[in-house]
Amino acid sequence: MDVSTSPEACCARDGGVQHQASGVAPGPHPLDQLSPSEVSRASACTRAHAAAAGVPGALRFNTIMLQEPPKRALLDYMNGRAPAPPRRALVWVLNPPHGTLFEGVVELPAGGGGPDRMLAWRALEGLQPTATPCDNVLAEQIILSDQRVMDLVRERYGITDPALIVFDPWTLHGTPAGFEGRRLMQGFLYVRESPTDNEYAHPLDLLPLVDLNLGKVVNIECYDKPARLPPTSVNYHVDHANATTGGGWRTDMRPINITQPEGPSFSIDGSLVRWQKWRLRVGFNAREGLVLHEVGWEEGGRVRPILHRASLVEMAVPYGDPNEPYIRKCAFDVGDYGMGFTANSLELGCDCVGHIKYFDGVVNNAKGEPLTIRNAVCLHEEDAGMLWKHTDTRLNHVEVRRNRRLVVSMVSTFANYDYAMYWNFYLDGTLSLEMKLTGILSTTYRPLEEAPGNVPFGIDVAPGVVATNHQHLFCVRLDPAVDCHEGGRDLVVTEINADRVPLGPANPHGNAFKVSETPLLSVHAAMREADPARTRSWKVKNPSVINPITGQPVGFKLLPTHSAPMLAQPESLVGKRAFFATKHLFVTPYEDGQLYPAGDHVVQSEDCLGLRLWTADDKPLRGADPVIWHSFGITHLPRLEDFPIMPVEVVGFTLKPWGFFKWNPTLDVPPTRNAASREEAGAARARAEAAPRPRL
Template identity: 50%
Template sequence: MAPSTTVTKPTFVDNLLGLVSRPALTPHQIGAVPTTAHPLDPLTAAEVSAAGKACRLHADSLGLTQLRFNAITLEEPPKAALLEYEASGRRLAKPPRRAHCIVQLPSEPNSSVAEVLVDLSSPVPAVLNWVKVEGVQPMVTIEDCVEAEEIVKADPGIRGLLKDRYGITDMDMVAADPWYYGDRFAEESKYSDGRIIQCFMYVRSGSVHDNHYAHPLDLVVFLDMNTGRVLDTLMQATSPVIPQLSTNYLAPLVQKERGFRSGLKPLNIVQPEGPSFQVHGNEVSWQKWNMRVSFNYREGLVLHNVGYEDGGRVRPVLHRASTVEIIVPYGDPRSPFHKKCAFDVVDYGLGFSCSSLELGCDCLGHIHYFDAMLNTNKGEPMLIKKAVCMHEEDHGLLWKHVEYRTGHSEVRRSRRLVLSFVATIANYEYGFFWYFYQDGTIEHEVKLTGCLSTNMLSEGEGPLPTHGTLLAPGLNAQIHQHFFCVRLDMAVDDPHGGRNLTVNCDSMPLGPDNPNGVGFTATETPFETELQAVREVDPRRSRVWKIKNMHSRNSITGVPVAWKLMPFASPPVYAHPSNEHSRRGAFATKQLWVTPYSDDEKFPAGDYPLLAGDTNSIANWTSLDRKIKESDCVVWHSFGVTHVPRLEDWPVMPVERVGFHLKPVNFFDANPGMDIAPLPNKASREHQGSSAACESCGPQSKL
């Protein structure tokens, strides 16, 4: 991450657009290109600036007069080079430092895209490779979203339509939510070219601070971001009735309209001696856990080299982990909503959608923040301060036992390390949380919140919507689903070790070995190839998936050490397999995929929102049915939730949680949390009683 940097004062427009946390840096703030401490350290402001400059110089030599930078990010070294560097104790020369740039070429036909590799290791950074990629369009950045709304609101035809159809003349009261459209629907041949955005339209009532999602219009506007032109509109045939009831969430408006409840007293999280974690640059250590943190425009937070100290050495667990895709298909089959589906990672980028976190609001306690350095569309560095929050949390009991014969109690409380960030994608917020526990457990949790994406009741529909929930007269919140895909490059006890995945736990049938019908066993079926490993969750079988290291065996049991992926229940994708939602979002149709490691296979729904063909996806990779047994493989886990909106989700949804656990299985010789000292909390108080803390669990306890 980038260090904190003094930034220029945001303008009124910046504040209006919500861009306070992401200013471009001025030249005096950037400085010279530094020598970074580790090959995985994210790009610095100077490196982003140098990469942008190198691209512009190369474009000049090609006679290209215009560039628009979609992304500038670290080109991570190949895994083999990283492992060799780490295995040497970091004594070998560092892998070359390079930036990967996705550059739009507005002056080229259909605004072509170039993928550019820039060498940052040389005294004068220069382009190593410039490849023009045909048939693709890049993601929509926050700057694109702002620009799309400006294009729609400035278009004379749209202004006239808003006036004639709805009586709307004040464009400051109009809001347009841009969703990628691309070429995902082959029947729409008129949109086969271009960088097509569909904008769902809303209007505010009475104030620019009003919640516009309470007042949707029956209007969808299509525009081409490459040309900056509105292409088409869709709306109902009859004159619409705009929902009138205002429901707001801004604090002053809530206080005015509803009032605040009383009686809630402060609850402070205090660490008088500071936190228990240590941070050295982007490297973190805490309670035997060690890991490296990075951040990029697409995945947001990325974890590297995760290991747990055992017996005086750090044993590897994960080489790399991140969220690599999200699909949000909506369930309304009527035009134009049958096209309503977002691929939030490839369409918008979780890093680009990240917002600054606030001390005492988003994060409580003693906090360490990591900033994120991204880029503007001009190829300049853009800083998001406090992008990632790291802190400790109490998490209740870790373990406890009372010897009832003597009354002696031994209890240890659980503490966890939390790394988190929040992405705002149009109406929705996603909070991504990685939890590390003292007993070796890893948990990943996604917290869904934000505003519902609303629409006016369709023609002939009512009084209640068929494919959603009525929030107010005429106001519908459509039923939809959210699916997440996490890429887990496992490194169980050896980053080079062979792996073997198994599915386990089946009940036993009645028979000679089970005459009373009570027997069950954990059966294990090894996966030999990719297609064998394509699996669904099965709570009836207590299904988990183990990642074993066949070359490392537990000293007590003699079995291979392992970690198990423990999925939560997850719904199927309800879109028909023939539909583009299911085809492009194939990763969400199964909960487990396993592929042999490849530096080129990173994103399960492809590299771009608009692809030249459908060859670069997890469904195509696994169709090769490559060998995965005893090989370096990557685990892809998809999970999700079906959201049938409630009135209680309006106007802002309380957090909904989904996720999974990773737990060691015969990796350790005993409970790793046994060596935690008994430390009763001296600040705890009994209501209207004694302030004395428990003695039986403390250091002074006696047998």
């Protein structure tokens, strides 16, 4: 079957992760994600407009998501000066086999305020949109139904059952000569010995190239000589894990239960979350997944803004093997596949424990139908250890308070890797982002006759199986609003460094160090790298609001973690495309529509279509409503203990109030004693027996 004859082919996901849905919640907030009904309306309007415009071919919908209102219109609404901005859907759609990408903006009047209408429509020549789950399924169907691929698998490995072949879809990082202008996917192939076997222990040396618009395999790369299948099974699946470990399950793990007998401390009103003094709005879209809006702190009967918007806007995962065909192995997961499209349906008691509030996510399939991802975002609170403590030895008096945090999280799966995103909000006004990396190493084949250990760009994780060195480079976009109710034009971003004071009259004993603060007043001056040797951090402060104790502007400080920027050469393809990962900090003047640092459409791009363009001119930042782009990540040098399943690696950053409050804001946290806590019985008896007995 030529799959190209079915351009409307769409995906289904196992385990109830996605299902078709209908209905619309009354009175959505302007920042609420599109409802299932709005997705259907947007696709219907797009079909009608495309037909009237004479667009050839059948439509294949790529992305339908909320087009957020312009910031000024949103601020006018929030401050009561204007009605709610109109609801609008951003639509990206293709027309295979022609393969033109169209962008539409559909207005969706609420409450019968008029017909849905197409406000803008344009063809985007030479650009390729996100590879959606439907695209990945289509590519797999094409490859597994290709006779040449199946013949090669049979001839080289003796495998005749196509059900055992597993295809990992990857977008192309660099288009091979002769294939320019096509919508392509490359397929790394693996084989399973059984339906639940770990395929990454059995990589094949075949790399098919698929043209999605034509619906066929257009090229196959492989070694010249026949190959042998890597023979060792290394499994993590519940059906096989004991065979891998050579033993049974651990028997000494007793339950740890998290209970909140009086319920949680948060409250929910639609997408608005109230917890302690924090206020925030939870958003979701197909591209970024979880988005935070209107983050603020309630104090004295008013909400003090902190962040207007915050989200993970791009990733780059470049692999370090310079040999063909692996030079094309690099994922821009947010832009290539979409954090929202690939969001997991989280399970109570497994992904999330405690008293949970879930938010569903709404995306679309290739037919333009809405799909609801059940439990896409998890909200819960948890104990976070000690908040503060002091023992006054003179009075023999102890004061201690427990900390807790509100956690807003989601998990997305991109073929082999799983990325878990955790935004943490603490009682003292601190917030942080933790990215937890887990899943499975993406493995490649090498001939079994080669001696183990000589792998210059990775390691052996099994005979004939290599895991390549790579990086995970994340970029978040922070639109700060520190005590700003009218946008952030007064905000100033500064850099903080701590340095030794030279020996001399000012430092005769050599113990002094000083802290310097430098305003970053232009776009080029704000291209910065972290420097742990100087305790480097960056502060966002509001000169219009002065702290009465310090006499200095109120602010929040961005505390980076130690992470290397991109290690690939700046002249390399990934160096060009992932310009955002060449520095840890960029600051740009706010512009509506500037959301994605590698560009709106990064699939098969040859250069940065976002941040590099926005920073080409050295624009002034004073009075410019600054937007912060912070990149961070890890250089992943795989280890054997990362296989067959990888324990989480954690990376992220912290935003900490810095002169934002008058003294410690947690002085009103009451002392508590957890009545459910118990001392281990044997230790309690031993302590009682060892206690000195009073003399008679």
